[in-house]
Amino acid sequence: MKVGITGGIGSGKSTVCRLFAQRGAAVYDSDAAAKRLMSQDAPLRKAIVARFGAAAYRHGELDRAFLAGAVFADPQxxxxxxxxxxxxxxxxxxAWAAAQQGDYVxxxxxxxxxxxxDRxxxxxxxxxxxxxxxxxRTCRRDGSDPEAVRRRIAAQSDDDALSAWADFAIVNILEEExxxxxxxxxxxxxxxxxxxQHAD
Structure with a gap:
């Protein structure tokens, strides 16, 4: 079985995933995977260069600053x-999920x-x-400017939308809960x- 976990910046999504991992669930970090694939997956690298130019990679490594600048103010x-x-x-x-053991990932x-x-x-x-x-939380963790964090939150789906879309919600206010x-x-x-499994 596959379980998707989401949440906006500072919600504690990674903390919740770590708690699931401590209970034996294998966790796939899609953000880390995207960075790894953009660096290592040859067809993806080729497609990124075709769209954004050779400057997307510097000395064979993904130039994150260049790419971030290219997409920052350009929705297309x-x-x-x-x-x-x-x-x-x-x-x-x-492919990763198919290779895992356990009741769910x-x-x-x-x-x-x-x-x-989610599909x-x-x-x-x-x-x-x-x-x-x-x-x-985000300011303490990253040393970010509060107004910059507020803008990032405003650009993400709000909690009302996530709550309506998701099967389950965890409200992360007190760590002990x-x-x-x-x-x-x-x-x-x-x-x-x-x-x-029995149904299968």
Whole structure:
């Protein structure tokens, strides 16, 4: 069984994924996978160079600053990049998931629904938190400017939308409440996985 976990910046999505990992679930970080594939996957590299030019790679390495600058203020360029990267990540995740053991695996993605990655999974979980708390967490973690974080949050799907789209929601305000919430979902997913296996 495949479980997609999403949440905006500072929501605690990665913390929740780490708690699932501690319970034995294999976790696929789609953001890390995208960076790895953009660096290592030959067909994807070739497609990125064809669209953005040879400057996308410097000394054989992906030039993240160049690419970020190319897509930052150009929605079409960003859409073009996503159209190249998302299919590569999806294929990589499917192959990875097929090789895993255990009752279920986790797909971590900040853009689970926006990218269509939700169609690859059986259940979805949104990690939610108040905006003020998310800004504080992100500033402490990254040393970011609060206003810059606020702009990033404004550019993402809000918690109301994520809550409406997802099968389950975890509200991450108090850290001590996270563990029981994850434990309950872990129990539920293991039961559902067994039910799905018997149905097959």
């Amino acid at each position: 360029a960003l859409a073009d990049l996503e159209a190249l990267v998302h299919p590569a990540v999806k294929s990589d995740f499917v 986790v797909l971590e993605s900040a853009i689970l629904f926006e990218s269509g990655f 690859l999974v059986d259940r979805t979980v949104a990690v939610l938190a108040p905006v003020g708390l998310r800004i504080g 996270l563990e029981p919430a994850v434990a309950e979902l872990d129990r539920r997913f293991r039961l559902e996985s067994k039910t799905l």
